Amino acid sequence: MLLFDLLKLWEPTFTPGHAKVHLARHNGKEHPLDVFLEGRFDKWQSWQGKRSFQKEFVVSLIQAGRPTRWLFAGLFRKVGCTSHDEPRPHYIYDLERVAGAEEWVGRLYLDSQYKERHSYPLGTTMAGDLVVRELLSKRLTIGDFPGYKSVNLTKEHLDIVIRQDISTWRSALASVKGIYLITDSATGKLYVGKADGEDGIWGRWRNYAATSHGGNVALKKEFGIEALPERKYDLRFSILEIADLHAMSCEIAARENHWKEVLLTRLHGYNLN
Structure with a gap:
């Protein structure tokens, strides 16, 4: 079905x-997905450096992970537009949300074959x-942190948690x-890992947010520089068990080995040792 x-x-x-x-793509300053989750999208979108919305309707989509994946952010009707000179020439659009489409905002993911960098294509395109x-479903x-x-978390959501430095997540994950x-x-392949550094799971997952592979050999081969850019968004992160920050590294390593054996991740997954 088409949008x-x-x-x-x-x-x-x-x-x-x-x-x-x-x-709506990352503009080098802030990610529109962050803006949407923070509830600032409507105001953010209304500010335009050019006359971007010279039509009755605006269909707003946010790039979500891979370049061809988009999140539906709303259908808007243009009510008006005013021009401004400060701090530089720009336009403020008065965009009204179309109520009939609101149930699907933030819920509907779409695939697109559009490869151009132009961010304001015509509806006919x-x-x-x-x-x-x-x-x-919602x-x-x-x-806030939901409990261990x-x-x-998808890779996309992990990136948001780390990028926004969400305090409840940081406090919980850095304390164990x-x-x-x-x-x-x-x-369907699995990888069992351990977090035994002073920053706990938060420190380890921050590395995954930055690299997608955390330095692991098998993950680096599958999700590193030579991999397709969108492959990293196939990753999901969960917690098998937690330990006190004072736990010895050998204890953590023993529990890691236990889970590798239980889940057979050396035989069928990405664990090589």
């Missing part, structure tokens, strides 16, 4: 010819693209050592 087919159902007056699409791939959010037994599990959702 534009759904848009016509949600708003009967909508047509591709009367729409612009906003492909994208009408035959943007295939619906996933519908979340709106995407990165809330409930951690289940432990054994964690990385799942490759594309192949």
